[in-house]
Amino acid sequence: xxxxxxxxxxxxxxxxxxxxxxxxxxxxxxxxxxxxxxxxxxxxxxxxxxxxxxxxxxxxxxxxxxxxxxxxxxxxxxxxxxx
Numbered sequence: 001x002x003x004x005x006x007x008x009x010x011x012x013x014x015x016x017x018x019x020x021x022x023x024x025x026x027x028x029x030x031x032x033x034x035x036x037x038x039x040x041x042x043x044x045x046x047x048x049x050x051x052x053x054x055x056x057x058x059x060x061x062x063x064x065x066x067x068x069x070x071x072x073x074x075x076x077x078x079x080x081x082x083x
Contacts, residue, residue, distance in 0.1 A: 028079040029060070035077040041067050049077065 029035070033051045040047060045067035052061045058074045 029074065034080045035062070035072075036080055037064065037072075037077050039076055041070055048080070 029051065031051055031053055034048050035051060037045075037047050037049055041064060046065040049062040049064040049070070049072070052063055052069070055061050055071060060072050060074070061069060062072050062077075063069055
């Protein structure tokens with residue numbers, strides 16, 4: 001699997017951070033950024049979310065249209081411009 005595809009595969013454990021989540025990827029994750037959700041919280045929610053603030057080293061609070069606020073682990077999303 002290429003690094004790009006690996007970056008867009010949800011991780012199984014919210015405490016596991018894949019080795020491909022390197023500094024370039026993490027540097028793209030900032031407040032007010034739109035991200036692509038890898039696992040939808042509801043079948044009716046959007047597949048994108050807006051990051052609001054960083055909660056911990058590997059968790060973010062995000063707003064998901066048609067769902068509301070959620071806490072996301074960095075393995076549950078990709079930056080929209082990740083390539």
